Amino acid sequence: MNSTLFVNIFRFILLLAVQIIIFNNMNFLGYISPYPYILFIILYPVNGNKSGLLAASFFLGLCMDMFSNSGGFHTAACVVLAYYRPYLFKFAFGLSYEYQTIKLNDVLTPERFTFLLFSVLIHHLILFTLEVFKFTLVLDILLRTLLSSAFTLIICIIIIYLTKPNRR
Amino acid sequence: MQQIFNFIYKNSNRLLFLLLLGISLSLSIQSHSYHRSKLISSANFLSGGVYERINNVSEYLNLRTQNDALAQENAKLRSLLFNAKDTSAIPKLDSLKGVIPSDIIVSKVIHNTFNTHENYLTINSGSLQGVKSDMGVINSLGIVGVIDNTSSNFATVISILNTKSQINAKLKKSNHFGSLTWDGKSTGFVQLTDVPRLASIRKGDTIVTGGQSVIFPENINIGTVDRLYYEDKTNYYKIDVKLFNDMTSLGHVYIIKSKNRDEIINLEKKKEKDE
Numbered sequence: 001m002n003s004t005l006f007v008n009i010f011r012f013i014l015l016l017a018v019q020i021i022i023f024n025n026m027n028f029l030g031y032i033s034p035y036p037y038i039l040f041i042i043l044y045p046v047n048g049n050k051s052g053l054l055a056a057s058f059f060l061g062l063c064m065d066m067f068s069n070s071g072g073f074h075t076a077a078c079v080v081l082a083y084y085r086p087y088l089f090k091f092a093f094g095l096s097y098e099y100q101t102i103k104l105n106d107v108l109t110p111e112r113f114t115f116l117l118f119s120v121l122i123h124h125l126i127l128f129t130l131e132v133f134k135f136t137l138v139l140d141i142l143l144r145t146l147l148s149s150a151f152t153l154i155i156c157i158i159i160i161y162l163t164k165p166n167r168r
Numbered sequence: 169m170q171q172i173f174n175f176i177y178k179n180s181n182r183l184l185f186l187l188l189l190g191i192s193l194s195l196s197i198q199s200h201s202y203h204r205s206k207l208i209s210s211a212n213f214l215s216g217g218v219y220e221r222i223n224n225v226s227e228y229l230n231l232r233t234q235n236d237a238l239a240q241e242n243a244k245l246r247s248l249l250f251n252a253k254d255t256s257a258i259p260k261l262d263s264l265k266g267v268i269p270s271d272i273i274v275s276k277v278i279h280n281t282f283n284t285h286e287n288y289l290t291i292n293s294g295s296l297q298g299v300k301s302d303m304g305v306i307n308s309l310g311i312v313g314v315i316d317n318t319s320s321n322f323a324t325v326i327s328i329l330n331t332k333s334q335i336n337a338k339l340k341k342s343n344h345f346g347s348l349t350w351d352g353k354s355t356g357f358v359q360l361t362d363v364p365r366l367a368s369i370r371k372g373d374t375i376v377t378g379g380q381s382v383i384f385p386e387n388i389n390i391g392t393v394d395r396l397y398y399e400d401k402t403n404y405y406k407i408d409v410k411l412f413n414d415m416t417s418l419g420h421v422y423i424i425k426s427k428n429r430d431e432i433i434n435l436e437k438k439k440e441k442d443e
Contacts, residue, residue: 021222027283050181058188067215068281069288069324071199075192083185130196132285137352 004045012060015040020067023155031144034152036159037064038123041082042116043160046089057082070131077126081119088118108157116156117149124149199286200332216278216322219290223278227419234419241308271425273297275305277418278322282329285352289325291421294318302383304424310389310412311335311377312421328358329415337390337409338378342367345378348390348409355415357394360407367405369393375409382429 019037027033041057061075068074092115124145132141176183227234275297279290293299295318305312305325313325314333326333331352337360338345344367346360360375373393379386395408 020218024281031283033283051184054181054184054188058192061192065195066212067218069290070284070286072192072195073199076189076196079185079188079192083181083189130193132352133196133200140352 004048008040008044008056011040011043012056016060016063019064024068028151032147032151034148034155035124035127036152036155038078038081038119038152039156039159041078041085042119042156044082044085050086053082053085054079073127073130076130077123080126081123084122085119088115088122091115091118108160116153120149120152120156121145124152212319212322216290216292216319219279220292220322223276223292227276230417230419233417237308237419244308271427273299273423273425274420275299275323275423276420280327280416280418282327282355282416285331287327287329288316289313289327289418291323291325291423292321293423294321294323296320298425299323299423303426304384304388305421306384306388306424307413307418307421309414310391311384312413312415312418314383315423327415328411329355335384336378336381337375339363339367339369340374340376340387344369345380346405346407348375357408357410358391360409361404363405363407365398365403365405369396369405369407371396375407382426382432383424385424385426 015037019035023034023036037060040060041053044053044056057078058075061072061078064070064074064078065072092111125141128141128144128148132144273293275291275293277289278292281287281289289305289312291299291305299315299318301315301318303315305315311328313327313330314335316324316326318324328335328348329350331350333348333350335348336345337348344363346363348358348360350358363369371393375390375393377384377386377388377390389412391409391411391413393407394410397406397408398404399406
């Protein structure tokens with residue numbers, strides 16, 4: 001039980017550091033940037049403490065906001081993603097997801113991909129909507145969301161493959 | 169009473185979610201007003217310190233371009249000095265007050281964003297060095313932004329690439345002024361609006377800061393006219409201005425500390441009170 005706690009704290013710090021040092025400096029075409037730090041919320045244990053996840057993602061978002069000068073956009077997006085994660089599980093893996101042993105950091109199956117895709121889309125949509133905050137720029141928001149989501153998704157999958165535990 | 173506790177216990181997750189969402193949304197909404205909350209800004213001890221560490225490493229990567237820029241600026245200043253009539257004379261002070269109306273603080277950009285609609289820079293000097301909010305920030309090529317929040321050793325700057333920023337600017341040749349804003353599209357261009365149609369403007373004309381703001385002194389370079397639009401409804405021009413500065417790579421910057429600023433602001437406040 002304790003080891004999962006340490007793994008999560010370690011993941012929190014590592015993902016945040018990598019996001020700030022490397023991924024925040026990536027800009028394709030001036031506005032497409034990936035946010036793979038949300039892997040923390042995605043990879044959090046399925047049956048873990050839900051209030052714990054909410055609080056942790058709140059602080060994750062707050063740190064991101066502090067480092068990128070973005071008010072509370074990351075915080076709001078992270079909290080919403082954390083809250084709706086169980087519903088996304090239900091959507092992607094079927095009703096009885098709680099009784100299965102779902103491991104996300106494993107080979108990519110269609111279910112896992114659906115879950116990743118929708119998590120990333122929800123997070124990015126909220127993030128960019130709050131960031132732009134103008135209804136005249138709906139197309140701009142959608143374009144940014146789609147392109148950045150694709151980018152984030154690719155990097156998330158690469159990270160999952162690189163860090164997936166070896167089975168022997 | 170029992171039922172209330174039961175309700176809270178049952179819905180504890182939802183209530184926590186709503187509480188956290190409320191906090192984050194209020195922070196978001198606050199951040200869209202011009203003066204933002206001090207809590208969430210990269211000028212604080214933790215993020216400022218981290219960015220300074222990162223910058224200590226990454227500044228080696230563009231030492232050559234930085235050196236070139238500084239050498240060019242030195243050459244320009246030298247040429248000004250050598251072409252003055254008497255090179256040994258000390259520049260004249262304002263004879264009434266005996267002080268130069270503005271001071272300059274040197275600083276370095278340690279973090280720079282340009283991929284969102286509201287972009288901020290973080291610089292490594294703060295209130296200990298005399299930086300206050302609403303001071304102008306420029307570099308050798310042109311204007312960079314306006315100071316937003318300060319902590320003891322760091323400050324955040326509202327970049328001119330921020331949809332909230334609004335700066336008084338004018339045409340160099342004819343003194344027609346307008347306000348400089350950004351539409352959030354390209355990092356190389358800003359927009360000058362509210363220039364009357366009477367003004368004769370051509371592509372390539374230079375745009376400089378106007379004398380109406382207390383933030384920037386007059387005649388600091390901004391950019392050149394790239395494209396002219398003309399709005400039928402308002403009879404004003406909208407001009408795309410190509411910036412002299414490359415906002416995506418910034419090194420050393422200068423913060424302008426205007427000595428007359430407080431006096432002007434107090435005077436204007438007094439006028440408002442009288443009315």
